[in-house]
Amino acid sequence: MIQDSSYFLPGNRNGVLLVHGLTGTPNEMRILAKGLHQAGFTVYAMQLAGHCGDEADLCQTTWRDWYASVQKAAQFLKQKVDCLFVAGLSMGALLALKLAADQPELVRGVGVYGVTFSYDGWSIPFWAKQSFVLLPFFKKFHLFQKTSFIEKPPYGLKDERIRATVAASMFSGDSASAGLAGNPFPALAEMQALAKIVRRQLPQITAPCLIMHSGHDDIANIKTNARLVEKYVSGVTKFIVLDDSYHLITIDRQRREVINESVAFFEHIAQTA
Numbered sequence: 001m002i003q004d005s006s007y008f009l010p011g012n013r014n015g016v017l018l019v020h021g022l023t024g025t026p027n028e029m030r031i032l033a034k035g036l037h038q039a040g041f042t043v044y045a046m047q048l049a050g051h052c053g054d055e056a057d058l059c060q061t062t063w064r065d066w067y068a069s070v071q072k073a074a075q076f077l078k079q080k081v082d083c084l085f086v087a088g089l090s091m092g093a094l095l096a097l098k099l100a101a102d103q104p105e106l107v108r109g110v111g112v113y114g115v116t117f118s119y120d121g122w123s124i125p126f127w128a129k130q131s132f133v134l135l136p137f138f139k140k141f142h143l144f145q146k147t148s149f150i151e152k153p154p155y156g157l158k159d160e161r162i163r164a165t166v167a168a169s170m171f172s173g174d175s176a177s178a179g180l181a182g183n184p185f186p187a188l189a190e191m192q193a194l195a196k197i198v199r200r201q202l203p204q205i206t207a208p209c210l211i212m213h214s215g216h217d218d219i220a221n222i223k224t225n226a227r228l229v230e231k232y233v234s235g236v237t238k239f240i241v242l243d244d245s246y247h248l249i250t251i252d253r254q255r256r257e258v259i260n261e262s263v264a265f266f267e268h269i270a271q272t273a
Contacts (some may be wrong), residue, residue, distance in 0.1 A: 002053035003176040006073075009033060014270045015081030016262075017074055018045040020092030021116070022191050023180040025052050028089060032114035032250045035259030041266065042081050046073035052176040055148060059186045063194035063225055072202045074106060077204040083270045087111025087210075087262065090220070091191050094198045097209075097229065100202040109269045111262055112211045112229055114156075114247050116220040117195040119188075121247065123152065123218035128230050135189035148182030156219055156247030162272075166251075202232035209266040211232055212240045212249060238265060 002111040005026045005218075016036050026045040033043045037080035050070040052062030078084055086107050093115035112205040120129055128149060138144050155170075157163040169178030213226035220226075222241065230237050240261055245252035 002051070002057050002224075004047060005052050005176050007033070007045050008045040009037040009043040010042045011037055011081070011176060013042070013082040014040070014266065015042040015044065015077045015084050016042065016111075016266060017070075017077050017084065017085065019070055019088035019092035019095075020045070020048065021050070021088075021092045021096050021114075022187060023051070023058065023175060024090070024092070026178070028248060029092075030248055031255050032087075032259055032262065035256075036263060037254075039263040039267070041263075042077070044073060044077045046070065046179075046193055048095075051179075054175065055180060055182065055184045057096055058180070059145070059184050061190075063190040063231050064092075066190075067095055067098060067194070070099055070251045074099060074103070078106065083108050083273055085109045085111065085266050085269070086115065088115075089113045090116045090247065091194070094194055095189075097205060098194070098198050098201060100207045100209075101198070101204040104206050107207050108273060109207050110205070111174045111211045111265070111267055112209050112213075112226070113258065114213055114220060114249050115211070115225050116191075116197060117225050117228060118221070119219060120221045120224055121217045121219040122221075123154065132188065133190070135185055136192055139186050139189040144185050148184045149188065150182045154218055154246055157252050158216075158244065158246045162251060199228065199232075202229060203234055205233040206235045207251055208236045208238070208265070208269055210238050210240070210262060212242060212251075212261065213253075214242045214245045214247065214249055216243070217247050230255075
């Protein structure tokens with residue numbers, strides 16, 4: 001059964017919408033949310049459609065459902081604030097970028113954390129990198145639709161203590177807390193469709209983008225993911241390479257740097273506006 005794990009932290013008239021990643025939960029944005037809120041921002045960490053349940057719940061949704069839930073959350077937050085920012089982690093960054101491309105009048109700035117167009121980091125097995133391109137084909141012809149790609153250590157986390165806690169939650173079945181242990185093939189196929197669309201839309205993004213990515217990302221290689229955003233968006237970019245984290249930068253060792261850079265970036269835009 002899907003639980004509602006989203007949360008709203010009221011603050012000033014500058015708001016940040018936080019979007020978690022595929023098979024993740026709003027919890028992976030909680031530390032960042034608290035940091036932004038302590039700096040005065042109104043924060044809404046929303047839950048993507050189909051998430052915080054089991055694999056069957058997720059596979060009943062498509063990227064369009066995930067994006068519709070982001071649009072709905074943005075409209076909710078807009079009623080509370082004058083200046084709206086959106087920030088996402090991994091696939092959440094794709095959804096944040098799409099919102100900025102589709103509604104430039106709404107989004108004043110974007111936080112792009114560990115953006116993932118391709119699962120091509122150093123921990124992804126060679127066979128998986130090669131087979132992921134076939135996932136849309138598998139879904140179209142209803143092949144391997146009950147198969148999942150099970151994540152292996154380090155699970156996007158360099159911090160061993162946090163990694164152990166997250167892994168224990170994932171494999172206990174507590175998907176509302178730490179997300180799913182596996183990535184179902186149908187959901188990965190939907191993410192690939194989303195990535196393809198967002199890649200084409202990057203030049204439409206005029207909002208300033210804060211791009212933060214680990215130089216040692218185990219899930220998404222910095223060159224083929226974050227650098228793609230830096231190269232093609234039309235808005236001003238600030239690119240920060242993290243050297244002591246893996247993929248989940250919002251909860252890994254440099255989470256404080258993610259908070260500080262985000263607060264400074266969004267505050268600067270709000271003040272100049």
